[in-house]
Amino acid sequence: MATIVETKELVETVIASVIAGVGVTAVFSVAIWGGARFVDFSRDGRPVAAAAAVAVSVLALGATLAAVAFGIVVMTSK
Amino acid sequence: MVIVVGTALAFDFTNGFHDTANVVATSISTGAARPQVAIGFASLLNFVGAFISISVAATVANDVVDSAVITPTIVFAGLIGAIAWNLITWWFGLPSSSSHALIGGVVGSAVAAAGLEAVIAEGLVGKVLIPAVIAPLVAFVVAGLGIGLAYRIAGRQRPGPVTRGFRYGQVISGGLLALAHGTNDAQKTMGVITLALIANGTLGTGADPPLWVIVSSATAIGLGTYIGGWRIIRTTGSRIIKMDAAQGFSAQGAGAAVILASTHFGFPLSTTHVINGGVMGAGAGKRISAVRWGVAGNIMVAWLLTLPAAAAIGAAAYGLTRIFGTGALGPVLVTLMALALVVAAFARRSQQGAPMPAS
Numbered sequence: 001m002a003t004i005v006e007t008k009e010l011v012e013t014v015i016a017s018v019i020a021g022v023g024v025t026a027v028f029s030v031a032i033w034g035g036a037r038f039v040d041f042s043r044d045g046r047p048v049a050a051a052a053a054v055a056v057s058v059l060a061l062g063a064t065l066a067a068v069a070f071g072i073v074v075m076t077s078k
Numbered sequence: 079m080v081i082v083v084g085t086a087l088a089f090d091f092t093n094g095f096h097d098t099a100n101v102v103a104t105s106i107s108t109g110a111a112r113p114q115v116a117i118g119f120a121s122l123l124n125f126v127g128a129f130i131s132i133s134v135a136a137t138v139a140n141d142v143v144d145s146a147v148i149t150p151t152i153v154f155a156g157l158i159g160a161i162a163w164n165l166i167t168w169w170f171g172l173p174s175s176s177s178h179a180l181i182g183g184v185v186g187s188a189v190a191a192a193g194l195e196a197v198i199a200e201g202l203v204g205k206v207l208i209p210a211v212i213a214p215l216v217a218f219v220v221a222g223l224g225i226g227l228a229y230r231i232a233g234r235q236r237p238g239p240v241t242r243g244f245r246y247g248q249v250i251s252g253g254l255l256a257l258a259h260g261t262n263d264a265q266k267t268m269g270v271i272t273l274a275l276i277a278n279g280t281l282g283t284g285a286d287p288p289l290w291v292i293v294s295s296a297t298a299i300g301l302g303t304y305i306g307g308w309r310i311i312r313t314t315g316s317r318i319i320k321m322d323a324a325q326g327f328s329a330q331g332a333g334a335a336v337i338l339a340s341t342h343f344g345f346p347l348s349t350t351h352v353i354n355g356g357v358m359g360a361g362a363g364k365r366i367s368a369v370r371w372g373v374a375g376n377i378m379v380a381w382l383l384t385l386p387a388a389a390a391i392g393a394a395a396y397g398l399t400r401i402f403g404t405g406a407l408g409p410v411l412v413t414l415m416a417l418a419l420v421v422a423a424f425a426r427r428s429q430q431g432a433p434m435p436a437s
Contacts, residue, residue, distance in 0.1 A: 009343040010212065016342075017216050018223075021335035025224030025328050029231035032243035036235035068250060071335075075261070075342055076130050 024067050031060035081409045082150045082274045085157045087298045090267035092164065093176045094124060094302025097263065100353045101256050101303065108326040110248035120256040121304035127260025128296030133344035134262055135287050138269025141201030141344075143184060145276045145283050147192040152184070153274040154409045155191075155399050158416055159183025159392025165423055166387075167380060174380045175348030179388040180266055181206055184273070186389025187396040209345040210381070213336050214355030221332035221359030228324045229364070244323035251330035256303075258337035259349050264299040266346050268292055321360060329353075329360035351377060 034057025041050035101124070102116040111119070139145065143152075160176065160183035167174035181202075188196040232240050268287040271294075275281040281288070287295075321329070333349075333356035340347050354377055395412060402408035 009345075010208065013209070013336075013339045013343055013345065014212065014216050016339040017332075017336040018220055020339065021217075021220035021328075021332040022223045022227065024335070025331050026227040026231065028244075028247050028327065029228040029324075032240055032247075033232045033235060035243055036232065036239040039239055040236070064247075064250070068254060071254075071338060072130070072257075075338055 020067065020071055024064055027060050027067065028064045031057045031064060033057075034060060079150055079274065079278050079280070081406065081413060082154045082157070083271055083294075085154060085161075085413065086267050086271045086274070087294055089157055089161055089176075089180065089270075090264060090295050090298035091302035092161070093263050093267070094121075094299035094304075095306030096164065096168075096176055096302075097259060097350060098303050098306035100350055101259050102252070104255075104321065104326040104330055104357065105248050105252040107321060108245060108248060108323040110245040110252065110323060110326060116252065117304060119253060120259075121300050123253050123256035124260035124264070124303045125296045125300030127257040128264035128268075128299060129292060130257070131261055131341055132265065132268065132286055132292070134265035134341055134346045135268035135272060137201065137205050137344040138181070138266050138346055139272040139276065139287070140284055141198055141205055142181060143188040143273070144192075144196050144198060145273055147196045148188060148273055148277040149191070149404075150274045150278050151399055151404065151409065152187045152191045152396060153270060153277060154412075155187035155396035156180070156184030156392045157270065158395035158399075158412060159186055159388045159390075161416065162391045162395070162419075163384065163388040165420060167384075169423060174384050175350050177263065177266055177346055177348045177350075178206075178210065178381070178384040180270065181346065182385035182388030183392035183395075184270065185385075186392030189389070190393035190396040191400075205345055207385075209340060209347055210351070213340055213345070213347045214351040217332045217336045217352045217355035218359035218362070220335060221329045221356040222363035224328035224332055225325055225360045225363035228328055232324070241323050244327045247327045248323060248330060251327050251334060254334035254338070255330045255353070258334045258341065259353075260296070260299055260303075262337050262341045262347055262349055264295045265341070267295045267298065269346070271295070321357070322364075325360040325364060328363070329356040332356035332359060348381070351381060 034053045037053035038050050038057060041053055098117065098120065101120045102113070105111040105116045106113050157180070160179040163179040163183070164174065164176055185197055185202065268291050271291045272281065272285065272287045275288075276283055276285060333353040336352050336356070337347060337349055358374060399408035399412050402411055
């Protein structure tokens with residue numbers, strides 16, 4: 001059965017899909033959270049908190065783009 | 079061979095035409111992109127996607143049917159089976175998979191020509207049937223988990239910036255989905271043309287698709303996506319599921335992740351089913367009753383029917399073609415018959431009003 005059903009490749013596909021799909025959505029949500037908090041903190045006159053929020057947002061956005069680029073590189077490397 | 083390649087490229091074009099709605103509907107529905115922009119972007123990325131991998135093409139060409147017993151006539155009959163089944167499901171508004179129809183058609187005509195020995199059971203079960211069941215479920219779960227996390231992380235913020243942020247994000251997720259669609263779907267046509275070239279003796283067994291096959295398949299699916307999109311613009315308002323931008327991002331991200339990961343391992347998926355799985359997961363993640371379970375049931379019925387039905391039509395098309403011998407006469411006459419049926423079906427349907435797209 002294991003030779004008919006390519007278990008290892010299927011499991012890797014499922015794991016990669018879950019990590020990429022859920023991970024990218026979660027990290028991008030953090031980027032949006034940071035952006036939204038930046039607007040709120042700026043409006044409330046809290047520059048340090050606003051700077052921290054925007055830093056979180058930029059880092060999360062960078063991580064999102066890096067994950068997408070990594071996925072495409074992995075795709076093209078085979 | 080010219081007829082076989084032409085038929086395969088026509089199938090590829092209709093695949094892009096047929097699937098445009100799946101690829102762009104979510105971006106248009108949430109307001110992330112204007113229809114013209116979404117369709118142009120999807121068309122371009124479908125074209126580009128066709129160049130980034132040949133794993134799926136290799137599976138279709140070498141792992142589903144035994145290329146040693148395949149002839150160009152078998153491939154032709156398989157394509158006729160796939161096109162005919164797509165036409166039938168379009169007629170009845172069933173949400174069928176072009177990919178499963180293609181593989182079913184080729185398997186059916188191969189069995190009709192050379193018996194069950196022509197089918198590589200390991201490849202058909204391990205690389206087509208099992209992934210076909212698992213992939214939409216994975217997309218459903220991934221989108222559901224993703225939207226749950228997105229709401230938990232960003233859902234308590236003011237809706238304006240959150241919606242704008244996810245709409246910008248959909249430029250990335252929608253682009254990835256179009257890229258993934260081109261990668262997996264265009265490769266199926268590449269695989270079938272390669273199989274025909276191997277059968278014809280033009281390529282050796284186990285050969286990769288030549289560059290002209292890759293370029294022509296990429297062009298056909300890109301053009302099909304672009305032209306199919308203009309029809310979608312007129313129907314978008316009433317036919318697609320309403321969802322918010324976060325759901326759109328999650329659904330597209332899940333679909334793209336599953337399709338790209340599967341393509342990496344050479345699994346020829348139904349991109350239609352995967353994308354629908356992602357959309358339903360994103361809907362269920364917000365509210366279970368938001369999912370159109372009736373549509374899900376139709377997808378399941380169509381999925382169960384597609385492989386055997388396309389196989390039966392492929393087998394019948396092979397028998398019909400062989401009545402006229404082994405030369406070009408059979409494919410030419412069957413192509414003319416198929417064209418006549420297509421024209422008649424479109425004419426009849428245009429008199430009755432357009433059906434729901436069988437996406």
